[in-house]
Amino acid sequence: MIEEKGYALQIEGLNVWIRGKHIIKDVGLEVPKRRILAVMGPSGSGKSTLLRAINRLIDLIPESKVEGRILVYGTDVYSEDPYRVRRLMGMVFQTPNPFPNMSIYENVAIGPKLNRLVKNRDELNELVRWALEKAMLWDEVKDRLDDLPHRLSGGQQQRLCLARALALKPKLLLLDEPTGNVDPVNAVKIEEALRSLLRDLEITIVLVTHTPHQAVRISDYIAFIYMGELVEYGLTDTIALNPRHELTVKFLRGEV
Amino acid sequence: MIPKVDRSFFLSLLPFAAIIFALFALLAYVLAYESRPAIERFGLSLLTENVWKPSERGVEFVKYGLLAPLYGTLVTSLIAAAIALPLSVATVFFMEEMAPYRIREFFSSVIDLMAGLPTIIYGLWGLEVMIPLLRRWVMSPLHEHLDFIPLFACDPLSGASFLAAGLLLAVMIIPFMHGVIKEAYRQVPRTYKEAALSLGATRYEYFRIMVSLIRPAIIAAVLLGLGRAASETVAVALVVGNAFNISPCLFAPGYTISSLIANQFTEASFFPLMENVMFAGSLVLLALGMLFSGIGVVMMRRVRELYGR
Ligand SMILES: Nc1ncnc2c1ncn2[C@@H]1O[C@H](COP(=O)(O)OP(=O)(O)OP(=O)(O)O)[C@@H](O)[C@H]1O
Ligand SMILES: [Mg+2]
Numbered sequence: 309m310i311e312e313k314g315y316a317l318q319i320e321g322l323n324v325w326i327r328g329k330h331i332i333k334d335v336g337l338e339v340p341k342r343r344i345l346a347v348m349g350p351s352g353s354g355k356s357t358l359l360r361a362i363n364r365l366i367d368l369i370p371e372s373k374v375e376g377r378i379l380v381y382g383t384d385v386y387s388e389d390p391y392r393v394r395r396l397m398g399m400v401f402q403t404p405n406p407f408p409n410m411s412i413y414e415n416v417a418i419g420p421k422l423n424r425l426v427k428n429r430d431e432l433n434e435l436v437r438w439a440l441e442k443a444m445l446w447d448e449v450k451d452r453l454d455d456l457p458h459r460l461s462g463g464q465q466q467r468l469c470l471a472r473a474l475a476l477k478p479k480l481l482l483l484d485e486p487t488g489n490v491d492p493v494n495a496v497k498i499e500e501a502l503r504s505l506l507r508d509l510e511i512t513i514v515l516v517t518h519t520p521h522q523a524v525r526i527s528d529y530i531a532f533i534y535m536g537e538l539v540e541y542g543l544t545d546t547i548a549l550n551p552r553h554e555l556t557v558k559f560l561r562g563e564v
Numbered sequence: 565m566i567p568k569v570d571r572s573f574f575l576s577l578l579p580f581a582a583i584i585f586a587l588f589a590l591l592a593y594v595l596a597y598e599s600r601p602a603i604e605r606f607g608l609s610l611l612t613e614n615v616w617k618p619s620e621r622g623v624e625f626v627k628y629g630l631l632a633p634l635y636g637t638l639v640t641s642l643i644a645a646a647i648a649l650p651l652s653v654a655t656v657f658f659m660e661e662m663a664p665y666r667i668r669e670f671f672s673s674v675i676d677l678m679a680g681l682p683t684i685i686y687g688l689w690g691l692e693v694m695i696p697l698l699r700r701w702v703m704s705p706l707h708e709h710l711d712f713i714p715l716f717a718c719d720p721l722s723g724a725s726f727l728a729a730g731l732l733l734a735v736m737i738i739p740f741m742h743g744v745i746k747e748a749y750r751q752v753p754r755t756y757k758e759a760a761l762s763l764g765a766t767r768y769e770y771f772r773i774m775v776s777l778i779r780p781a782i783i784a785a786v787l788l789g790l791g792r793a794a795s796e797t798v799a800v801a802l803v804v805g806n807a808f809n810i811s812p813c814l815f816a817p818g819y820t821i822s823s824l825i826a827n828q829f830t831e832a833s834f835f836p837l838m839e840n841v842m843f844a845g846s847l848v849l850l851a852l853g854m855l856f857s858g859i860g861v862v863m864m865r866r867v868r869e870l871y872g873r
Contacts, residue, residue, distance in 0.1 A: 365762060368754075368758065368761070370664075390761075391764050391766045392764070394762055394763070394764040395764035398762070401755055401759065403755065405753075405755040405758075407756060407759065407760075407773070407777065408870050408871075409776055409777055409779070418763060418773075419763040422764060422766075422769050423763075472759075473762070
């Protein structure tokens with residue numbers, strides 16, 4: 309496939325320090341377009357920090373330092389305006405965080421509005437509907453788009469956050485344990501949504517997950533991080549069948 | 565229900581809480597009681613007419629109407645809030661988002677300190693420093709070049725005026741409003757800030773989202789600030805000009821209810837009903853203050869509900 313040629317995400321020699329503490333240690337990896345990378349590792353190993361380095365939310369953390377290079381669809385993340393590179397990406401966070409003062413509709417519409425993706429109200433309505441459908445939430449909220457999000461269940465809120473991110477039509481979608489704080493039914497819905505995204509869109513996904521099963525089920529590549537080091541990286545099938553590193557073995561068995 | 569062990573402790577505190585409420589009730593009662601003769605005599609015209617005719621000859625010769633001080637109170641408070649609001653919001657955003665940590669903490673403390681300074685200091689500063697500068701560099705030029713606009717139409721005689729009082733009040737309520745807005749701003753969980761930025765918001769767009777997240781607190785800050793401004797006394801009395809004057813011109817001298825009371829109360833006992841009129845004025849202040857604070861407190865509660873702490 310011609311699509312395979314360019315990489316969606318390239319990370320070279322990435323090092324991150326926060327308050328002098330070395331959090332990400334010399335990480336390098338490449339993800340082809342339209343693939344899912346699952347990032348795994350024990351708590352505190354630096355998974356969230358890695359995502360924040362990719363979309364430069366790390367800039368918010370005082371006394372943080374980043375070295376190395378990150379390319380997203382060919383754009384060097386650290387030599388552009390942060391807000392411009394962030395527009396290439398969408399992010400869903402560990403705990404659902406829809407804006408509490410905005411309606412369900414507004415939560416999805418805010419991104420396209422900020423980025424001037426639409427020309428008029430109709431286009432915006434269309435885009436909001438599209439994003440909610442892609443996040444598999446449309447049917448549940450179509451009659452109450454003007455409600456505030458706190459009425460939704462946690463899992464619905466997380467799918468709302470997914471829709472909010474998708475409405476920007478990001479090329480790279482960063483998900484930080486999106487199913488970690490969500491019930492199993494919602495978790496399955498989110499997984500389904502991700503798979504169908506990959507089928508229909510030009511999008512690449514980086515998914516931080518704690519569940520080996522989830523990683524094996526939906527990812528094409530697995531990166532295993534331990535204490536900030538990339539200890540194992542490769543095709544999911546290869547790693548699941550034949551993990552080289554003993555920590556990966558333990559983690560896949562659920563022992564770490 | 566309160567657990568048994570705590571009940572006696574609770575009961576022992578009850579009298580103290582009760583004293584506070586009783587004091588407040590007593591205060592309101594005294595105000596109402598003392599205002600009554602004035603209200604009975606002048607009725608609503610106390611609020612709708614601008615007259616100040618004291619006389620030592622007897623009750624039938626006096627006539628009072630508080631419209632001018634009422635007008636002055638509203639105008640100066642509104643000027644103050646209109647100036648203080650953008651400045652406090654901008655300062656909070658700048659300090660919390662752009663200033664390095666140490667600088668932020670230092671200036672935050674300085675601003676908090678300013679809120680606690682004795683207000684007479686502000687008054688003297690306003691009289692000696694602010695008014696001459698204001699008169700020379702703002703009022704006179706505006707009057708010379710733009711005197712066809714009613715706001716600037718009158719000659720800034722001494723400089724003591726609605727504008728001077730409004731500006732001084734702005735300076736005085738900024739620390740207070742800044743404090744209210746800052747507390748709310750710090751309550752907004754970081755995850756919303758990250759969400760906003762992850763959507764590609766520029767600094768300005770991010771600022772707008774943050775403002776929308778703390779909107780109830782901003783409304784609260786304005787109302788509480790208005791309440792403060794309306795009740796400020798000595799400092800205003802020094803810079804407002806103390807004239808029974810209703811004028812759209814910002815450079816004209818005026819009065820506020822608080823400064824009127826401060827200025828005239830010592831002599832009020834020589835004139836029939838004057839004291840009672842002043843009590844009526846403070847009753848109006850009390851009502852306004854309670855209204856503003858009430859709404860303000862409700863707004864603050866909304867913030868706390870949204871971001872729970
Ligand atoms: N804002 C911050 N300030 C200081 N240290 C931080 C900050 N964010 C992360 N760290 C540190 O970086 C390390 C990695 O944290 P990170 O959140 O990336 O781990 P994680 O792999 O996402 O863990 P989890 O699975 O629990 O989410 C931790 O040791 C953490 O203490
Ligand atoms: Mg994490």
